[in-house]
Amino acid sequence: MSGTKGWTRQQMADRVAREFQDGWIVNLGVGIPTLCSNTDIGGRAITYHSENGVIGYGPVAAPGEEDLNLVNAGGQNVTLRPGAAVVHHADSFGVIRGGRIDATVMGAYQVSMTGDFANWKLKGQKGGGIGGAMDLAACARRVFIILEHVTRDGSPRLVEKCDLPVTARGVVTLVSTNYGLFAPTGEGFHLLELAPGMTVEEVRAATGGVLTVADWRL
Amino acid sequence: MQRGEAMAQASKLRESFRDAVADIPDGSRIGFGGFAMPGVPFNLIMALKEQGAKRLTLVANTTGSSQQPRMPDIGMLVENGQVAKVICAFTAPTRPTETLPFTPFYESGEVDAELVPQGTLAERLRAAGAGILAFYTPTAVGTELAEGRETRVIGGREYLLEYALPLDYAFVRARRADAAGNLRFHRSQRNFNPVMATAARCTIAEIEEPVVEAGAIDPDDVHLSGIYVHRMVAVPPAPEGIWPAKRRERRR
Numbered sequence: 001m002s003g004t005k006g007w008t009r010q011q012m013a014d015r016v017a018r019e020f021q022d023g024w025i026v027n028l029g030v031g032i033p034t035l036c037s038n039t040d041i042g043g044r045a046i047t048y049h050s051e052n053g054v055i056g057y058g059p060v061a062a063p064g065e066e067d068l069n070l071v072n073a074g075g076q077n078v079t080l081r082p083g084a085a086v087v088h089h090a091d092s093f094g095v096i097r098g099g100r101i102d103a104t105v106m107g108a109y110q111v112s113m114t115g116d117f118a119n120w121k122l123k124g125q126k127g128g129g130i131g132g133a134m135d136l137a138a139c140a141r142r143v144f145i146i147l148e149h150v151t152r153d154g155s156p157r158l159v160e161k162c163d164l165p166v167t168a169r170g171v172v173t174l175v176s177t178n179y180g181l182f183a184p185t186g187e188g189f190h191l192l193e194l195a196p197g198m199t200v201e202e203v204r205a206a207t208g209g210v211l212t213v214a215d216w217r218l
Numbered sequence: 219m220q221r222g223e224a225m226a227q228a229s230k231l232r233e234s235f236r237d238a239v240a241d242i243p244d245g246s247r248i249g250f251g252g253f254a255m256p257g258v259p260f261n262l263i264m265a266l267k268e269q270g271a272k273r274l275t276l277v278a279n280t281t282g283s284s285q286q287p288r289m290p291d292i293g294m295l296v297e298n299g300q301v302a303k304v305i306c307a308f309t310a311p312t313r314p315t316e317t318l319p320f321t322p323f324y325e326s327g328e329v330d331a332e333l334v335p336q337g338t339l340a341e342r343l344r345a346a347g348a349g350i351l352a353f354y355t356p357t358a359v360g361t362e363l364a365e366g367r368e369t370r371v372i373g374g375r376e377y378l379l380e381y382a383l384p385l386d387y388a389f390v391r392a393r394r395a396d397a398a399g400n401l402r403f404h405r406s407q408r409n410f411n412p413v414m415a416t417a418a419r420c421t422i423a424e425i426e427e428p429v430v431e432a433g434a435i436d437p438d439d440v441h442l443s444g445i446y447v448h449r450m451v452a453v454p455p456a457p458e459g460i461w462p463a464k465r466r467e468r469r470r
Binding site: 030031050051052053054066067068069070071074075077080086087088089090092093096097121122125126127128129130131132133134135138139165166167168169170 | 254362
């Protein structure tokens with residue numbers, strides 16, 4: 001990413017975090033999604049859930065104040081907010097499969113126009129790293145994805161159809177990239193918001209599949 | 219308390235980790251609690267490495283970590299030639315730029331792996347401990363993990379059939395125990411530990427605090443009933459015993 005064009009990693013996360021509503025239970029994946037918890041969303045109370053059974057964790061612990069037996073899903077030493085609870089792993093995924101997670105935010109390699117996404121296995125790789133992604137993807141009430149708009153060699157990550165093994169199909173409702181905010185509609189990616197310094201044509205050229213834009217933008 | 223009862227309870231405590239794992243035979247299926255640093259039975263892993271049982275099937279969330287300092291993980295048992303197969307939610311790290319010590323053994327075909335979504339893994343263990351032979355879950359439907367496997371549409375949604383995963387042994391780590399084997403975990407140390415224990419025929423626990431007499435933990439405060447815990451070893455202070463270490467910050 002160059003100059004002031006587009007959103008930073010934190011801004012990509014901020015844009016997603018501003019969708020969180022008061023009282024939501026939210027699960028943040030490792031990497032950029034973690035940054036959602038830094039966003040100031042006013043007085044809205046969010047309960048952060050972590051796959052390892054921590055319900056209601058808070059910011060990363062200050063240096064020297066870490067509890068080495070308290071981590072989030074990314075292995076960071078976090079703190080607990082008042083009202084937090086800890087459950088075991090099967091109960092934690094009961095929270096997920098039982099439909100209690102209002103939104104999960106994850107990174108991905110690819111997202112398709114139909115809301116499929118891929119984030120556990122690279123092309124030609126034997127095995128992969130699934131973690132809790134498939135459970136969250138299949139069962140959270142909303143799946144939000146944050147990813148760089150193109151790969152390091154410039155290929156689109158927003159694609160007509162995923163050519164990497166998918167994590168789940170038809171589940172993604174919102175995609176935040178360094179170029180803007182998008183909704184997979186089945187027929188394309190609908191541009192909801194353009195990041196500063198970007199033009200619709202630049203975004204279209206960097207997007208696989210169809211990019212649709214509200215009339216008022218044209 | 220009657221004398222016989224007290225003796226029976228005392229018999230769960232073992233002198234050493236070596237003692238606690240001495241009779242584990244080749245070909246056993248062993249589950250390990252732990253998620254990231256908390257709750258990993260570091261000392262039991264090292265004892266099993268020394269004990270040397272072979273052709274093992276190991277069940278854990280991950281095969282190890284790429285983080286430094288490297289703590290005892292089941293990847294060390296793989297490196298030691300003791301492992302035929304692992305069943306876990308990661309055979310590769312979350313970040314594609316990193317590598318797990320386990321990965322080359324898997325890629326060369328030396329060790330087999332069954333990759334299972336984390337929630338499915340936890341539930342397969344829970345089911346094994348709860349007498350449920352199989353269940354349907356929406357997780358992994360439509361992915362390559364579901365290819366060629368039995369699914370069923372219930373109420374208009376497709377679910378994948380998964381089977382219970384019983385264990386021969388479980389290795390767990392807890393903060394506190396009483397002589398009856400009742401366990402309490404601290405914070406996210408709990409993670410997979412209770413479901414590993416309930417899935418296993420024999421659970422071996424490493425305990426961080428000195429084991430207290432039966433009844434010293436209020437029954438309402440027990441996280442895992444002692445009926446599931448068969449052997450216990452107190453973790454000695456470092457460096458003899460292995461304790462969680464502060465991880466070094468990863469370079470971006």
